[in-house]
Amino acid sequence: MASEEMEQLVRREYKDGFVTDIESDTLPPGLDENTIAFISNKKGEPEWMLEWRLDAYRQWLKMEAPSWAHLDYPPIDYQSISYFSAPKRPEDRPQSLDEVDPKLLETYEKLGIPLHERAALAGVAVDAVFDSVSVATTFKKQLGEAGVIFCSISEAIRDYPELIKQYLGTVVPVADNYFAALNSAVFTDGSFVFVPEGVTCPMELSTYFRINAANTGQFERTLIICESRAQVSYLEGCTAPMRDENQLHAAVVELVALDDAYIKYSTVQNWYPGDENGVGGIYNFVTKRGDCRGDRSRISWTQVETGSAITWKYPSCVLRGKDSIGEFYSVAVTNGRQQADTGTKMIHIGEGTRSYIVAKGISAGRSDQSYRGLVKIGPRAKGARNFTQCDSLLIGDKCGAHTFPYQEIGNSTATIEHEATTSKIGEDQLFYCQSRGISEEDAVSMIVNGFCKDVFQELPMEFAVEAEALLNVTLEGAVG
Amino acid sequence: MLQVNDLHVSVEGNEILKGLTLTIKAGEVHAIMGPNGAGKSTLSAVIAGKDGYEVTQGTITFEGKDVLEMEIEERAQAGLLLGFQYPVEIPGVKNIYLLKSALNAQRVARGEGEMPAPEFMKLVKEKLGYMKMDASFLQRAVNEGFSGGEKKRNEILQMLVLQPKLAMLDEIDSGLDIDAMKIVADGVNSLRAEDRAILLVTHYQRLLDYIVPDKVHVLVDGRIVKTGDAELAKQLEANGYEGIEESVA
Numbered sequence: 020m021a022s023e024e025m026e027q028l029v030r031r032e033y034k035d036g037f038v039t040d041i042e043s044d045t046l047p048p049g050l051d052e053n054t055i056a057f058i059s060n061k062k063g064e065p066e067w068m069l070e071w072r073l074d075a076y077r078q079w080l081k082m083e084a085p086s087w088a089h090l091d092y093p094p095i096d097y098q099s100i101s102y103f104s105a106p107k108r109p110e111d112r113p114q115s116l117d118e119v120d121p122k123l124l125e126t127y128e129k130l131g132i133p134l135h136e137r138a139a140l141a142g143v144a145v146d147a148v149f150d151s152v153s154v155a156t157t158f159k160k161q162l163g164e165a166g167v168i169f170c171s172i173s174e175a176i177r178d179y180p181e182l183i184k185q186y187l188g189t190v191v192p193v194a195d196n197y198f199a200a201l202n203s204a205v206f207t208d209g210s211f212v213f214v215p216e217g218v219t220c221p222m223e224l225s226t227y228f229r230i231n232a233a234n235t236g237q238f239e240r241t242l243i244i245c246e247s248r249a250q251v252s253y254l255e256g257c258t259a260p261m262r263d264e265n266q267l268h269a270a271v272v273e274l275v276a277l278d279d280a281y282i283k284y285s286t287v288q289n290w291y292p293g294d295e296n297g298v299g300g301i302y303n304f305v306t307k308r309g310d311c312r313g314d315r316s317r318i319s320w321t322q323v324e325t326g327s328a329i330t331w332k333y334p335s336c337v338l339r340g341k342d343s344i345g346e347f348y349s350v351a352v353t354n355g356r357q358q359a360d361t362g363t364k365m366i367h368i369g370e371g372t373r374s375y376i377v378a379k380g381i382s383a384g385r386s387d388q389s390y391r392g393l394v395k396i397g398p399r400a401k402g403a404r405n406f407t408q409c410d411s412l413l414i415g416d417k418c419g420a421h422t423f424p425y426q427e428i429g430n431s432t433a434t435i436e437h438e439a440t441t442s443k444i445g446e447d448q449l450f451y452c453q454s455r456g457i458s459e460e461d462a463v464s465m466i467v468n469g470f471c472k473d474v475f476q477e478l479p480m481e482f483a484v485e486a487e488a489l490l491n492v493t494l495e496g497a498v499g
Numbered sequence: 500m501l502q503v504n505d506l507h508v509s510v511e512g513n514e515i516l517k518g519l520t521l522t523i524k525a526g527e528v529h530a531i532m533g534p535n536g537a538g539k540s541t542l543s544a545v546i547a548g549k550d551g552y553e554v555t556q557g558t559i560t561f562e563g564k565d566v567l568e569m570e571i572e573e574r575a576q577a578g579l580l581l582g583f584q585y586p587v588e589i590p591g592v593k594n595i596y597l598l599k600s601a602l603n604a605q606r607v608a609r610g611e612g613e614m615p616a617p618e619f620m621k622l623v624k625e626k627l628g629y630m631k632m633d634a635s636f637l638q639r640a641v642n643e644g645f646s647g648g649e650k651k652r653n654e655i656l657q658m659l660v661l662q663p664k665l666a667m668l669d670e671i672d673s674g675l676d677i678d679a680m681k682i683v684a685d686g687v688n689s690l691r692a693e694d695r696a697i698l699l700v701t702h703y704q705r706l707l708d709y710i711v712p713d714k715v716h717v718l719v720d721g722r723i724v725k726t727g728d729a730e731l732a733k734q735l736e737a738n739g740y741e742g743i744e745e746s747v748a
Contacts, residue, residue, distance in 0.1 A: 453548075456661070465600065
C-alpha cells in the first residue's frame with residue numbers, strides 16, 4: 020500500500036484493544052509443566068491445546084540442542100529465561116525520544132522511518148503513537164468481506180479450534196527439532212492466516228501493523244493456510260532495528276498450500292545484532308517450513324536478514340503435490356561480530372516438482388556466515404528439477420563465508436544445477452566507481468545492491484526500497 | 500592544467516617512476532609511449548588515486564590544487580577522469596545507473612545540483628549515438644558480458660557524458676579491431692576542446708594515426724627520456740624503443 024495511505028491509517032483514533040488479555044504479571048525465570056499451564060491458562064486455551072504443549076515439552080526434555088551449525092555461542096540456560104512477561108509498564112519505558120539512544124534515532128532517520136513510528140519502535144511510552152489497533156481493525160473488515168481470517172494465533176486457538184487442530188504442527192511436528200519443540204511448548208504470540216478456496220487475499224498481510232509484536236515476539240508461532248486456488252502475500256518484520264529484552268528468539272512458521280494455491284512469504288529481519296563485540300545481540304533460531312500439499316501449489320520464501328547476533332534459519336519447502344514449486348530467495352548480511360548459518364531445504368516428493376534457490380550472502384567486519392542447503396529428491400519425484408545459485412560477497416579480510424550444499428538424489432530422472440561463487444568486494448570495483456566521482460560509501464552500496472538485485476526484485480516493491488536502505492545502513496563503515 | 504614534478508612512485512618497494520616531470524596545458528593532447536613495464540599505466544593510476552602506489556617524492560598539481568591530498572572521488576569531481584585499460588564488471592548495477600550516479604555526484608560536488616532525468620536521458624542518448632552503441636547498453640550491467648571493444652566504447656561513453664577537464668586514457672586501443680578503433684578515436688577527438696586536455700597512454704603508434712597528439716613523450720624506465728611531436732611516434736614505430744634508449748644513453 021502507498022505510504023500516504025498508511026500514514027492516514029495510523030493517524031486514526033484509538034478504538035479498542037487488539038491484545039489486551041495480557042495483564043501485568045510476569046512469570047519468574049524457569050521452565051516446567053507449571054510454566055506451560057500458566058501460559059495456556061493466560062491465553063484462555065482449551066484443554067487439548069495444553070496437552071499439545073505439554074507433549075511438546077516432554078519431547079523437548081529428551082532432545083539436545085543442535086551442534087552441527089557453524090555457530091559459536093555459549094550454552095543457553097533455559098531456566099534463566101522468563102517465558103511469560105507482560106509488556107513493560109509505561110512508567111518503566113523511556114518517556115520521550117530524548118531518553119533514547121541517539122544512535123538508534125540516527126538509524127531511524129537514515130531508514131526514513133516516519134517520526135511517529137520512531138517513538139513506538141524505540142519503546143517510548145506515548146499513547147497511540149503508532150496506532151496499530153485501528154489499522155488492524157480497518158483491515159479486518161476488508162479481509163472479513165473476502166472471507167480471509169487474519170488474527171493472532173491465540174485468538175485463532177479460541178475462535179477457530181477446528182482449523183488449528185487440523186493444521187497446527189502438521190508441517191513442523193512438535194518434536195521436529197530442539198527449538199521447534201521449545202516453541203511448541205511455550206509460544207505466546209504469532210499470526211494466523213486462513214485464505215479460503217479460490218480467494219486471492221485483497222492485500223498484502225503484514226505483522227508490521229501489529230506493533231505489540233515488537234515486545235512479545237520471543238516465541239512466535241505463525242500458521243498460514245491457503246486452500247485450493249487461494250493466494251496470499253505475507254510480509255514479516257520491519258526494517259527498523261528492533262530492540263528486545265529477550266535474547267533468545269525461537270519462532271516457528273508453518274505454511275500449507277493446497278491445490279493450485281500460492282503463498283508468498285517475505286521477511287525483513289533486523290533484530291539487534293549486539294554491540295561491536297556482539298554483546299547483547301539477539302539469538303534467532305527459527306524453523307520455517309512450507310508444505311506444498313496440493314498439486315501445482317507454490318510456496319515462495321524471500322528473506323532479507325541483516326540483524327541478530329546469531330541466526331539459525333532454514334526456510335524450507337516440502338514439495339508433496341504433483342508439479343508443485345518451491346522457491347527461496349535470500350539476502351543475508353552480517354557485519355561486526357554477527358554469525359549466521361542460514362539456507363533452505365527443498366524436499367521433492369511429488370512428480371514434476373521444481374525448486375529454485377537464490378542465496379546471496381554478504382559478510383563484512385569480523386562476521387561469519389554460512390549457507391547450508393539441502394536438495395532432496397525422493398524416489399517418486401520423477402522429472403524433479405532444482406536450480407541453486409549461491410553467491411558470497413566478502414567485504415574486508417576479517418570475515419568468513421562458507422557454503423554447505425547437500426544433495427540427496429533418489430531418482431535418476433531429476434535435474435540438479437548448482438552454481439556458487441565467492442568474491443571479495445573488488446578493490447577494483449570500488450576504485451572504478453570512485454574514479455568516476457562516486458563516494459566510497461555510495462560505491463559500496465551500489466555494488467552490494469547490484470549483487471542482491473536478483474533477490475530484491477522478488478520483494479514487494481515497498482519492502483524492496485526499504486531493504487536497500489537497510490543494507491546501506493547495515494554496511495555503513497564496513498569498508499575503509 | 501596538470502603539473503607533475505619529479506614524481507617518484509614505488510609499488511611494494513620497487514621504484515617504478517623515478518623522477519617523472521610532465522606539464523599538460525588546456526587544449527593539448529599528450530601521448531605517453533614506452534615499452535612494457537616502463538611505468539606508463541602507473542602514471543595515470545597515481546594521478547587517479549589508485550591504492551597500492553606509494554609516492555616517495557615529487558608533486559602532482561591540477562589547476563593549482565595538490566592532487567595527492569585529494570580523495571579518489573574528489574579528483575574525479577575536480578575534472579580528472581581515467582579511462583581504464585581493463586574496465587571492471589559490476590554485476591547487477593545497470594550501466595545507466597552508474598552513469599547517472601557518477602554525473603550527479605560530480606555535479607553536486609561542484610554545486611550544480613543533480614541533472615533532471617529528461618535532460619540526462621537526452622544527453623546520454625546523444626552520446627550513445629556518437630559511440631554507435633545500442634540503447635540496450637544502458638540497461639545491461641556495467642561491463643558485464645561486454646566484449647573488449649564494447650568495454651572500451653563504454654569507457655569513452657562515460658567520458659562524453661562526464662565531460663572531464665583532463666581525460667586520461669590508459670591503453671584505450673588495446674584489443675580493438677580497426678572499426679572499433681575508429682569509433683573510439685572519433686569519440687576521443689570529439690572531446691578535444693580549448694578548455695580540455697587529453698592524456699593518452701599507449702604502447703602502439705597505431706592509435707595516434709587517428710588521434711593526432713600535440714606532444715609525444717617516451718617513457719623508459721620510470722622517466723620521460725624524450726619529448727616531441729606526432730613525428731616522434733612515427734620514428735618509434737620505425738625504430739622501436741631500443742633506438743631511443745640508445746640515443747639517450
